[in-house]
Amino acid sequence: MTIGEVAAASGLPAKTIRYYEDIGLIRPDRGANGYRDFSETDARKLVFLARARSLGFSTEDCRRLLSLYEDRGRASADVKRLARGHVARITAKIEELETMRAALDALVAQCHGDERPACPILEDLAGADR
Amino acid sequence: MTIGEVAAASGLPAKTIRYYEDIGLIRPDRGANGYRDFSETDARKLVFLARARSLGFSTEDCRRLLSLYEDRGRASADVKRLARGHVARITAKIEELETMRAALDALVAQCHGDERPACPILEDLAGADR
DNA sequence: ATAAGGGTTCCAGTCACTGGAAGGTCAAGG
DNA sequence: CCTTGACCTTCCAGTGACTGGAACCCTTAT
Numbered sequence: 001m002t003i004g005e006v007a008a009a010s011g012l013p014a015k016t017i018r019y020y021e022d023i024g025l026i027r028p029d030r031g032a033n034g035y036r037d038f039s040e041t042d043a044r045k046l047v048f049l050a051r052a053r054s055l056g057f058s059t060e061d062c063r064r065l066l067s068l069y070e071d072r073g074r075a076s077a078d079v080k081r082l083a084r085g086h087v088a089r090i091t092a093k094i095e096e097l098e099t100m101r102a103a104l105d106a107l108v109a110q111c112h113g114d115e116r117p118a119c120p121i122l123e124d125l126a127g128a129d130r
Numbered sequence: 131m132t133i134g135e136v137a138a139a140s141g142l143p144a145k146t147i148r149y150y151e152d153i154g155l156i157r158p159d160r161g162a163n164g165y166r167d168f169s170e171t172d173a174r175k176l177v178f179l180a181r182a183r184s185l186g187f188s189t190e191d192c193r194r195l196l197s198l199y200e201d202r203g204r205a206s207a208d209v210k211r212l213a214r215g216h217v218a219r220i221t222a223k224i225e226e227l228e229t230m231r232a233a234l235d236a237l238v239a240q241c242h243g244d245e246r247p248a249c250p251i252l253e254d255l256a257g258a259d260r
Numbered sequence: 261a262t263a264a265g266g267g268t269t270c271c272a273g274t275c276a277c278t279g280g281a282a283g284g285t286c287a288a289g290g
Numbered sequence: 291c292c293t294t295g296a297c298c299t300t301c302c303a304g305t306g307a308c309t310g311g312a313a314c315c316c317t318t319a320t
Contacts, residue, residue: 004297014298019277033285035298044256051255056230059276069252079251080243083234090231094224100186101220104213113210121209122199125185127177134266144267149308163316165267189307 001038010046017046025049025063057086131168140176147176155179155193187216 007014020026021036026045028036038046045066052062064082068074110120137144150156151166156175158166168176175196182192194212198204240250 002298013278015278016276018299023276033298035285047257048255051257053276054230055234055255056227065252065255068249069256072247074247074249075245076241076247076249076251077243077245079249080238080241083238083241083251087231087234087238090227090234094227094231097186097220097224097227100184101217101224104185104217104220108210108213108217111206111210111213113207115205115207117202117204117206119198119204119206119209121206121213122195125178125181125195126174126199127181132267143309145309146307148268153307163267165316183307 001043003036003038006038006043006046009043010050012046012050020046020049020059023059025059025066055086056090061086131173133166133168136168136173136176139173140180142176142180150176150179150189153189155189155196185216186220191216 001009003014003017006012007017010017012020017026021028026042026049028038028042031037048066048069049062052065053059057065061082065079068079068082107121107124112118131139133144133147136142137147140147142150147156151158156172156179158168158172161167178196178199179192182195183189187195191212195209198209198212237251237254242248
């Protein structure tokens with residue numbers, strides 16, 4: 001398969017697939033003309049990567065997940081631990097964003113939003129109270 | 131004030147303050163020895179920036195917020211619109227992360243997490259069902 | 261004289277791509 | 291045979307918001 005074909009099959013841009021080769025996530029063969037030649041296995045790995053990335057795993061996590069995927073003797077505990085760590089990071093990020101949103105919502109609610117200059121949002125940013 | 135003093139006063143690392151000068155958010159004077167010399171106004175701007183960044187505003191948003199802050203004839207509506215847009219981006223991000231977390235939680239719950247290789251997480255990533 | 265603890269600049273790296281330039285390859289149509 | 295267009299190739303640079311480090315200067319105290 002050419003890069004265009006695996007791109008269509010995996011939903012990943014060709015640029016991204018080349019990048020994944022650069023960082024060693026995949027190692028497609030090369031044809032006589034220098035074109036990359038993707039096997040079915042490569043195509044499956046790319047689908048795997050696309051899904052893992054869409055779940056927010058870092059590329060380093062993807063590397064570990066791929067090697068677990070290919071390791072027939074793996075322990076599912078290792079996969080689970082990795083996924084749990086990722087969930088924890090996502091949860092922390094969500095909490096951080098919710099804290100921001102709560103503060104912003106409160107400020108937005110206080111702001112008249114008219115043509116006058118008085119603005120509780122700017123006053124907060126300037127450190128009026130804290 | 132020296133950079134170390136405004137860093138302590140604002141809570142921002144000196145490196146970050148130099149970076150903010152690089153991108154034109156602040157323009158401190160220079161002393162005879164070449165050292166930056168921060169005015170009270172600069173110090174106030176840095177506090178403002180630290181707070182705005184902690185609320186997740188981008189540096190470009192910060193630039194706009196600073197110019198509104200300094201514009202005595204501003205309309206609070208402009209500030210509010212900017213803040214609302216930011217809240218919308220945060221909300222979208224939270225939803226994206228919640229979607230990921232829900233999918234991951236479901237997978238983690240299904241995984242035995244023992245020393246056997248069978249793993250619903252990897253099966254999902256490989257595209258078992260979808 | 262020197263050492264410590266500021267300050268300065270500039271360069272490189274982070275993460276995961278993305279855009280663009282310059283050029284090679286291939287199949288189809290005139 | 292030539293061209294056109296759609297592919298493919300490599301390499302370089304940029305994104306955002308810093309952060310680390312090297313190499314060097316300034317000030318004060320010992």
